[in-house]
Amino acid sequence: MTRYIRHAACFCALLLVALLVNAIRVQVFQARAHDTNPANRRENIARYGRERGDILVDGRPVTGSRDTGEQLRYERTYRDGPLYAPVTGFASQEYGTTLLEHTEDPVLSGSDPMLTPFPLWNDFTRRRNPGGDVVTTLNGAAQQAAFRGLAGRKGAVAALEPATGRVLALVSSPSYDPGVLSGNSPGVGRSWAWLNANPDKPMLNRAVRQTYPPGSTFKVVTAAAALDAGVIRDVDAPTDSPAPYTLPGTTTSLSNESDGCEDLSLREAFRWSCNTVFAKLGVDVGVRDMTATARAFGFNDDALRIPFSVARSTFDPSVDRAQLALSSIGQYNTRATPLQMAMVSAAVADGGQIRTPYLVERTTTAGGSIVDTAGPRPVRQAMTPETAAVLKELMTQVVTEGTGTNAAIPGAIVGGKTGTAQHGIGNAGMPYAWFVAWAQGERDMQPKVAVAVVVEDASAVRGDITGGGVAAPIARAVMKAVLNAKE
Known part of the structure; x- marks a missing residue:
């Protein structure tokens, strides 16, 4: 037994x-x-069983969490959702995450092992930390000024601090409220369908995910290439530039918006934005040097992240001479995001250097302890300091006595460049209004802000769409907000 x-x-x-x-x-x-x-579903229940960390602007959260009392307990909320949507993106129980909500999700959701001093113990116990916070580089006043300036029109604004690369404003219009996508109710699905079917594409981040022909604002790059290559040695000397200019190898004539551009010096051609002078300059510089300069400014870069990805701005290196002429005035295949053109302006303001832009200053635990900081940013020399000094002078004259007077700020030094970019078949599309600029307060040792504005408002009268008339006042408001200048 x-x-x-x-x-x-x-x-x-x-x-x-x-x-x-x-x-x-x-x-x-x-x-x-x-x-x-x-x-x-246990992971989702655990994920939404506690409050998500916050995204901060000027030290204040622009996000939050709402207790629904349901199985997926906490839903994301947004303060001034449409204002900050191009930065925060959305965090949805149904559709996932985008933009900062996506790239910083490990910190915000509490899953980043750096949020705890004992990550291996957390792995063993499967304990989830409270969500951490993400502190952005945004200037809230500049963000609001850009949003108000666009006033619902299609377009975008990007502003940077030239000396550091900090993103001070990032606005896309028309926008949307990310909060309508947060939960899992039937209304969330209806909102998702409406947003995706909307022809104005409110969820498209035009500041970093949409490229446009930059038009005459690209003449900053062309002028830099001509000066660095030695094609122009005296900015006040006449150029051998006929008006109209016949594109090389064709019978097509390129004209100007204004009269008197024939043989103008670089200074005057930049001031009055003469297409013929800059088209010929691009041809004289050549494809290789034009492409190299554009690349130095950030064009043709697939790897730019701020930390979410940025669409590639392009300058075509395989063009013939006629196409090069058009490319050199920001047409043909030349395309840029507003962030890229803000980088161009920032390079002029910072002595020819480009700092890699970034949007996250630091991440912290729920208790405020620092988890990670932005750290030093890579620097690239887009042009010589001497060329940058010349371009600063030329851009300043555009604002004081040229096409960009609407950007002037009393008591500050402001440089800018207008642009009106044609597009569509036979250039029949509504032109895009561009303005790129930088500003330096009277007590500042160096420029504090560089900005790019594009407006693509199809409801406007075609003749009213000019960079100086439409985009420059928006840039002025953003720069004033950063400088805190008074009228």
Whole structure:
């Protein structure tokens, strides 16, 4: 009898060992597979079972969490949602995350191991930390000035601090409220369908994800290439530039918006934005040097992130001479994001240097302890300091006595460049109004802000769409907000 009891006990012990082995297999070796299984709701229940960390502007949260009392307990909320949507993106229980809500999700959701001093212990206990906070570089007043200036018109604004690369404003219009996508009610699905079907594309981040022909604002790059290549040695000397200018190898004539551009010096051609002078300058510089200069400014870069990805701005290196002429005045295949053109303006303001732009100043734990900081940013020389000094002078004259007078700020030094970019088949599309600029307060040792504005408002009268008339006042408001200048 004792033998049978011993056999039964051994069998039970084997079953217990088998259960333990299977539990270890499931809970240790297959844990990740089960965690990522779409049928497993425990991760979502845990994820939304606690408040999400916040995104901060000027030290104040522009996001929050609302307790719904449901199984997926906390929903994301947004303060001034449309104002900050191009920065925050959305965090939706149904549709995932975008922009900062996506790139900083490990910190915001509490899953980043850097949020705890004992990450291995958390892995063992599967304990989730409280969500951390993301402190942005934004200037709230500049963000609001850009948003009010666009006033719902299609367009975008990007502003940078030239000496650091900090993103001070990033606005896209028309915008949307990310809060309508936060939960999982039927209304969320209806909002998602409406936003995606809206022809104005309110969820498109035009500041970093949309490229436009930059038009005459690209003449800053062309002027830099001509000066660095030695094609222009005296900005006051006449140029051999006919008006109209016949594109090389064609019978097509390029004209100007204003008269008197024939043989104008670089200074006067820049001031009055003469197409013929800059088209010929681009041809004289050549494809190789024009492409190299454009690349130095950031064009043709696929890797730019701020931390979310930025669309690639392009300058075509395979053009013929006629196409090069058009490319050199910001037409043909030349395209840029507003952020890229803000980088061009910032390079002029910072002695020819471009600082890689960034949007996150630091991340912290829920208690405020610093987890990570932006740190030093890579620097690239887009042009020589001497060329940058000349361009600063030329851009200043555009604002004091040229096409950009609407950007002038009393008591501050302001430089700018207007642009009106044609597009569409046969240039039949509504022109885009551009303005790029930088500003330096009277007590500042160096420029404090560089900005790019584009307005693509199809409801406007075509003749009214000019960079100086439409975009420059918006840039002025943004720069004033940063400088805190008075009328």
